[in-house]
Amino acid sequence: MSLLDFLRPRPKNTANIARERLRIIVAQERVTRDGPDYLPLLRNELLEVIRKYVHVGADAVQINVERSSEGEVLELSVALPEAGKATGTSG
Amino acid sequence: MTETIVITSGKGGVGKTTTSASLASGLAQRGHKTAVIDFDVGLRNLDLIMGCERRVVYDFVNVIQGEATLKQALIRDKRHENLYVLAASQTRDKDALTQEGVGRVLDELKQDGFEYIMCDSPAGIEKGAHLAMYFADRAVVVVNPEVSSVRDSDRILGLLSSKTRRAEKGEGPGAQQLLLTRYNPVRVEAGEMMSVGDVEEILGIPVLGVIPESENVLAASNSGVPVIHDAGSIAGQAYADAVSRLLGEDAAMRFVDAPKKGFFKRMFGT
Numbered sequence: 066m067s068l069l070d071f072l073r074p075r076p077k078n079t080a081n082i083a084r085e086r087l088r089i090i091v092a093q094e095r096v097t098r099d100g101p102d103y104l105p106l107l108r109n110e111l112l113e114v115i116r117k118y119v120h121v122g123a124d125a126v127q128i129n130v131e132r133s134s135e136g137e138v139l140e141l142s143v144a145l146p147e148a149g150k151a152t153g154t155s156g
Numbered sequence: 157m158t159e160t161i162v163i164t165s166g167k168g169g170v171g172k173t174t175t176s177a178s179l180a181s182g183l184a185q186r187g188h189k190t191a192v193i194d195f196d197v198g199l200r201n202l203d204l205i206m207g208c209e210r211r212v213v214y215d216f217v218n219v220i221q222g223e224a225t226l227k228q229a230l231i232r233d234k235r236h237e238n239l240y241v242l243a244a245s246q247t248r249d250k251d252a253l254t255q256e257g258v259g260r261v262l263d264e265l266k267q268d269g270f271e272y273i274m275c276d277s278p279a280g281i282e283k284g285a286h287l288a289m290y291f292a293d294r295a296v297v298v299v300n301p302e303v304s305s306v307r308d309s310d311r312i313l314g315l316l317s318s319k320t321r322r323a324e325k326g327e328g329p330g331a332q333q334l335l336l337t338r339y340n341p342v343r344v345e346a347g348e349m350m351s352v353g354d355v356e357e358i359l360g361i362p363v364l365g366v367i368p369e370s371e372n373v374l375a376a377s378n379s380g381v382p383v384i385h386d387a388g389s390i391a392g393q394a395y396a397d398a399v400s401r402l403l404g405e406d407a408a409m410r411f412v413d414a415p416k417k418g419f420f421k422r423m424f425g426t
Contacts, residue, residue, distance in 0.1 A: 078347035083303050084354045091310045091358055098314040 100130035100139075111141070119145055158266040160273045161402075162292035164316075166308030168279030170300045171337035174373060175395075176276035177205040178384035179296070182399030184239035185384075188271040191230065193261075194244035195288035196278035197252055203243045206233065207380025217245035220257030226264050235385065240270075250283060258287050281315060290320055294331040296364055300338050301350040309334070310359055333364035335398060340369045341414040352412055365398030367391050368411040 097104040112126045121144065129140040163176040173194075180192035193216060194202035203209040208231045214224035219242070226242075233239035242261075245252060265273055277288035289295060295316050299309045317329040336352055343349040356363050367373075372389035376382060384399070386392040390411050400407040 080344065080347050080350045080354065083350050084358065087303055087306050087358050090307060094307075094310065095314070098311070 096127070096129055100128075104128055104130070111143075115143060121146060158270055158273060159294060160262060160275065160292050161294045161296060162275045162277055162289045163296050163298060164277040164285065164289055164312055165279065165298040165305070166281065166285075166312040167300075167305045170298050170305050171367070171373075172279070172298050173202050173205050173276055174377065174383065175296065175298050175335055175337065175367075176202060176274050177382040178392075178395040179399060179402065180239060180272070180274045181206075181233070181236065181382040182384050182396055183272050183274075183402070184233065184236035186399060186403065187238070189238040189269055190272040190274065191240045191242060191265050191270050192274040192276060193242040194276050195253070195284045196244050196276070197250065197284055198244075198246060198248055199278065200244040200246055202276050203231075203241060204380060205377050206241050206382065208234070208241055208243075209380070212243045215243045215245040216261070217247055217252040219261055220252070220254065226261060226268075253284060253287050255287060255290060259291060262291050281311065285312075286315070286319060289316055292316075292320060292330065293322070294333075295329075296333055296335050297359075297361070298335050298337055299355060299359070301336060301344070301352075301355055306350070306355055306358055313359065313361065332361045334359060334361055335365050335367065336363065337367045338369045339366050339412065341412055345414040352409075363409075364401055365394060366409060366412050367394045367398075 097108070108126050108128050112121070112123070115121055115126065125144045127142045127144075129142075131138040131140055161179075163172050163179070165172050173196075176192055180190050183190045192202065192206070194200055195216075196202075197217065200212075200215070203212050211231050214229035216229070218224040219226050219229045230240040230242055233241065262273060275288040275292060278284040289312075297309050297312055297316075299305050313332060316332060317323055320329065322328060322330050334356065336355060339352070340349055344351045352363060352366055368390050370383075370389055370391035372386050373383050373391050376386055376389075376392075383389060383391050384395040387396070394411055397407040397410060
């Protein structure tokens with residue numbers, strides 16, 4: 066860095082931002098990539114149904130496909146908001 | 157023994173063809189009989205980068221469809237007599253390449269004693285890209301230290317581990333390595349560009365090489381001479397290092413750190 070650099074506006078460390086964004090999206094895409102093509106769609110529809118009853122964030126529904134010798138297991142987990150904070154509405 | 161290597165990336169414009177041309181030239185330079193095949197049907201370009209565009213008579217699709225023999229279609233490189241180019245066809249028919257046909261051509265190359273077959277994949281995840289990777293023993297994923305390229309590379313890694321012959325046979329995905337191109341150590345140091353380590357960590361596969369951003373790459377494609385022949389350029393030297401590593405040799409990673417600035421530059425910048 067030179068003396069003159071102090072006079073210029075400095076860009077943020079955008080490389081760190083890029084790295085963090087990629088970490089999250091890549092991890093998310095890896096979960097569904099080995100499964101059937103309908104997984105992302107299924108996840109979105111489930112999210113819509115759940116949102117009819119509870120307010121949850123876009124990342125509340127996690128889907129995982131586990132393979133074993135007996136076949137495939139579709140694992141679903143839904144993170145509900147903490148009690149008290151929940152602002153459930155009826156659909 | 158033949159090794160089939162796919163050069164792939166998902167995203168376009170990251171340097172697949174430049175890399176295919178330089179790695180293939182490097183392997184030939186080191187004495188290995190090598191073929192480099194353009195899988196980008198409809199958008200042939202490897203011939204231009206290799207500087208043999210005016211010598212293309214028959215192409216990959218002609219061979220698959222039986223309109224020419226492999227011998228007629230292989231173009232011998234001007235600089236290395238053990239290097240051959242198989243051009244893509246300029247047809248618009250995307251179904252011109254078939255899995256059976258590609259397999260047949262690769263088998264014939266193996267019988268002809270080729271030690272390395274380099275498959276230059278088109279961008280995207282369509283048929284051409286699928287066929288380029290299908291028969292590969294090894295994959296080199298070309299990536300720029302930039303968000304869309306890294307994400308697309310991860311997608312390609314997913315395909316490599318499920319949609320190749322090796323994967324279908326249950327032999328595992330084969331070796332996968334990253335080749336970073338357009339790397340700018342000064343911008344990395346300034347926090348403006350992801351580092352080799354960042355990209356390696358996100359994608360989770362080892363690095364075969366890092367090619368620094370260099371004006372010589374454009375000069376090389378302008379003149380149809382793969383940049384590895386420009387031994388004075390840092391990009392050429394970085395490709396030569398990558399070839400050494402491809403051959404299993406140890407080569408220290410060069411050109412990944414920003415050059416140290418002198419006193420005057422530190423005070424007054426560039």
